[in-house]
Amino acid sequence: MIPSFRKHPAVRRRRGIGADRGVALLLVVLAMGCGQGATTSLSGTVTIGGKPIPADAEATIGFIPEGKALADAVSAPINGGKYQVTEVPVGPNKVVFNIERPVGPARVSERTGQEYQEKRSIVPPGKAAGIETEIPAGGGQQDFDL
Structure with a gap:
């Protein structure tokens, strides 16, 4: 046994x-x-090829800190080509943009009956994956031209 x-x-x-x-x-x-690291506030403008974002576009900006949890990422709307965001992680970040513009006529969903409009991203292909940047401890103004 x-x-x-x-x-x-x-x-x-x-x-x-x-x-x-x-x-x-x-x-x-x-x-x-x-644990949250140091954060700061940023504001600035976003342009595409030096031109303002079209008025009919829906846009957001996001800051994803390098080497930290995705939960530490922050985002904010871009209105009139301007953004303002708080609690941006200080240090290296990838800045991502979602800028979509309506295309074609408005349609009605057969399933829900709701009106919708298809949208297309107008972020230039070379910037679609984001921009690596260093966020300073003092925050302040940070402009982006895509």
Whole structure:
């Protein structure tokens, strides 16, 4: 007969200690990953080829911090070619733009009966993946020409 080690008190004790250490380590790692770093406020203008964003376009700007959780990313609407955003992570960020303009006539959905209009991105292909930039601790004005 092979002895069962599961019932041995020393084995149970070890497993319990290991589990406690594992839980503690997990909590430490989660706490490190959830910490907010330094943030700042930014405002500025966004243009495409030196020209203002068309008035009928819907636009947003997003700041994705390098090496941090996606949950630390922030975004803001671009209205009249201008944006204002708070709590932007200081340091290296990828700045992404979503600028869409309506194309074609308005249509009615057969499924919902709602009117909608198709949209097309007008972000230049070379900037569609975003722009790498350094966000200074003092924040301030940061303009982007796509």
